[in-house]
Amino acid sequence: MTQEPPNLPPTSWAVLGLLSFGQELSGYDLKKWADWSLKFFYWSPSYSQIYGELKRLEKAGYAVSRVELTESTRGKRVYAITDEGRAAVSRWARDAPVEPPVLKHGVMLRAWLGHLMEPERLREVIEQHREYADRMSRLAEVDAEGAAEVAEWAYPELVLRWSKRYYEAERDLARQMLDDLEELARRPPPKPEGGEHARLKK
Structure with missing residues (x-):
């Protein structure tokens, strides 16, 4: 047991x-x-x-x-x-049970409130996050290379490489969000009572 x-x-x-x-x-x-x-x-x-x-x-x-x-x-x-x-x-x-990670993403929350911000300021916030993720991916790669030199740190090395890939993905997602914001800026404004909001009110 x-x-x-x-x-x-x-x-x-x-x-x-x-x-x-x-x-x-x-x-x-x-x-x-x-x-x-x-x-x-x-x-x-x-x-x-x-x-x-x-x-x-x-x-x-x-x-x-x-x-x-x-x-x-x-x-x-x-x-x-x-x-x-x-x-x-x-x-x-x-x-221990395999628990899903809890995502508490401050930048995503601020982007969700993008209607309360100037578009240029929102882009600055996401760009800062993109730069942060890029920096973290490079730091994780350096630390993974350091761990590779110590036999006892074989598994931490693998997790550091996982971390590197995670931050690379986060960097790329931020870049895609910047592209999405450009596309949003080109869209015609939606009708006031249309779309999902109208359904949510019912």
């Missing part, structure tokens, strides 16, 4: 997953690793979020910490995954 994964939020599993690659990591290290990989497809955490999750994981017995002495007067606290934590995150990765 498959054991149910513990009831932890996905952010906890993300932090525990960072520890699952076998190294002891400080909160600073975890932030750096998350910004290097997780930010492309899931989460770019703050330090307070990371430390909050680490406390949760220690309380659950899934991580342990120790103070590593350094040359400074204050030691550095580092964290490691426990055997129980590795088993738990393995069960979660293997057995």
